[in-house]
Amino acid sequence: MESVRHVVPFMELGRRDVGRVGGKNASLGEPTNRLADAGVRVPPGFATTAEAYGELLDTDGLRDLVRRQIDRLHEGARLDEVGAAVRSLFLARPLPAPLRDAALAAYEELAAHTGRDAPEVAVRSSATAEDLPEASFAGQQETYLNVRGPDALLEACARCYASLFTDRAIDYRERMGFDHLAVALSVGVQIMVRSDLAGAGVVFTLDPESGFPDVTVVSAAWGLGETVVSGRVDPDEYTVFKPSAKDPALDPVIDVRTGSKRLKTVYAEAGLTRTVDEGPSHGPAPPGAARRRRPARHRTNHRGPPRQGRVLRRPAVPRHRPHRRLPPARPVVVRTSDSKTNEYAKLLGGRPFEPDEANPMIGWRGASRYYSEGYREGFALECRALRRVRDTRGLTDVVVMFPFCRTLDEADRVLAVMAEEGLVRGENGLCVYVMAEIPADIVLAEEFAERFDGFFIGSNDLTQLTKALRRSDEVERALLSMGRSAPPGCGPVGPCGRSRRHCTVPETERKSGARETRTRHRPRGTAGPPEPRTGRTR
Known part of the structure; x- marks a missing residue:
């Protein structure tokens, strides 16, 4: 019979070891043994095995005692009573000697690696059923931070094993149909980084809300990452576009959101952590500020959205939110500004710069503003x-x-x-579309097609300017059917805005899978009356 291996260093683990050490520890092993040569430094550590957990259950009849408590639950006993009883069974007995000795020996190796007698470690729970495609157990078990010394390590390990039977974990397995004794738990022990002196956070290797794979999302705050993971702090968030990150000449950070970051978790004495309220200034805590002491542990059932991620794995997407995977990236059409003079005049500071027009709909708007002296600088900002x-x-x-x-x-x-602003049609793949919302755009479609790569039909203005009618379903369908008879070379032709729901042009004829967005700002300081529009259509 093959002997049980109770602990395994991270260096020997990878993503194929989920059944042996759980999802979290397998994920920690992956970058440890694969990215070291690339300069990615992962703090060393080790994991107890699922076999060691099975050996624990088989000690002193613990497995049968746990099963009896689960049977009580099925017979109508209260969940909190059963959970407390099972956890007390784990905490009332010492760890089996082989597991205890192996864990302490591995901890001594970490001490020798760091050159410290009692290095601070994080002790984390990692269930073998964690982050499955059909279920996610993330955040249901405990993690203990700033654990120092052999005795504290063994106690933290025992509490991690007991946390496999938190009330939340028991209830979730009941609802998902998992056998409580078929799920094993591995304990990960890892040297801590003093992020309490700086900052820490969570990295998602795709968008955790939509599943979009081309971005990396980073959430970060001051101090230990506990406040970010538990959702107790409003962190900074950075969105990085992966394709742009491959080119050093590009800036891949496409979105930055600054959070308040008021709470900061730091080391405390005797292996505890403390949470400091940094205040709105984000500076040092004011003198005399209350500091709350508590055991150095965290779970992800606090208020606020939990932020749990995995490096080199898909993130744990909350199962109570719809996980809608976006289609492959497609062109995004950005419509430049098109507010009318009366709309601009209603903006703060807009009145002195806008002329009074009897009919703003056919006044100084759209393309006519972009080259006129009154708005040329504003359009330059858009460009x-x-x-x-x-x-x-x-x-x-x-x-x-x-x-x-x-x-x-x-x-x-x-x-x-x-072109003067560096946007030259055709350069670097730049396509330029035009809104087809004036009868001339339709009548001279071939000539306009020589200047533009595609058309979006603006049925609202086109309806009013063609038939002097308000937009209606019947008129929209008639106007949109023009896309069927578009001359060759017109490029993509499709409906714009709300009219899309009435579109009768087949997708193969519209050819445009693009999404549209619009700019609605008026750059401050741009002004001036419109130039005379006496030019005739060539």
Whole structure:
């Protein structure tokens, strides 16, 4: 009979060892043994095995005692009573001698590695049924931080084993149909990094809400990462676009959200942690601020959204939220500003810069603003923002679309302004669309197609300017059917905005899978009356 191996160093573990040491410890082993040569430093550690847990259950009849308590639950006993009884069974007896000796020997090796007699370690629970495709046990067991010395280590290990039977864990396994004694628990022991002196956080290797795989999401706050994982702090959040990260010339950080980060967890004496309220200034805690002492442990059932991630694994997506995987990346169409003069005038500070127009709908709006002296600088800011997104962030699937273009001459003038700002149609894959919302856009579709890569039909304005009617389902369907007869070379033709729900143009004919977004800001300081619009359509 093969002897039981009670502990395994992280260096010997990988993602295929989930059944042996649980999901968390297998994930810690993966970067430890695969990324060291790349300069990724993972603090050393070890994991107890599922076989060692089975040996614990077979000591002094513990397995049968646990089963009797579960039977009591099925007979109607209260969950909290059963949970407390099972946990007390684990804590009332010492760990089996082989497991105890192996854990202490591995801890001594960590001490020798660090050069300290009693190094601080994190003691984490890792269930063998953790992060399965059909169920997630993440956050149901305990983690103990800043554990120092052999005695404290053994106590923390025992409490981790007992935490496999928290009330929450028992209830979840009951609802999911898991056999309580078929799920094993591994304990991970890892040297701690003094992040309480700086900051820590969680890395998701994809978007945890949507499953979108091309971004990495980092949540971070001051101190130990406990407050971030438990959801007790409002952290900073950084979203990194992976394709752009491959090019050193690009800035891959596409979104930064600054949190308050008021709470900070740090080391305390005797192996405890303390939580400090940093206050709104984010600086040192004020003198005399209350500090709450508590055991150095955390779970993820606190208030606020838990942030649990795995390096080199999919993150633990909360099962109470819909996990909708996004389709593959597709072009994003950004429509430049198209507010009317009366709408701009209602904005803060807008009145002195906007003319009074009897009919703003056919006034100084859309493309006519972009090259006029009264708004040329404002449109330049829009162009610079678009160029930054495409050229600095590497999001070259962004398509520019400008609205309400009356004439071919107007199209040429706007394209010239864009080129002056570094947005040249065709360079670096740049496509430029136009909103087809004026009868001239439809009548001169072939000529406009020589200047643009695609059309989005704006049925609201087009309906009013063509038939002097409000938009209706019948009129929209008639107008959108124009897409079927679009001349060759027009590029993608599709509906815009709310009219999409009425579109009768088949997807194969519309050819556009693009998403649309719009800019609605008015850059401060841009002003001036419109230039006379007397140019004729060529």
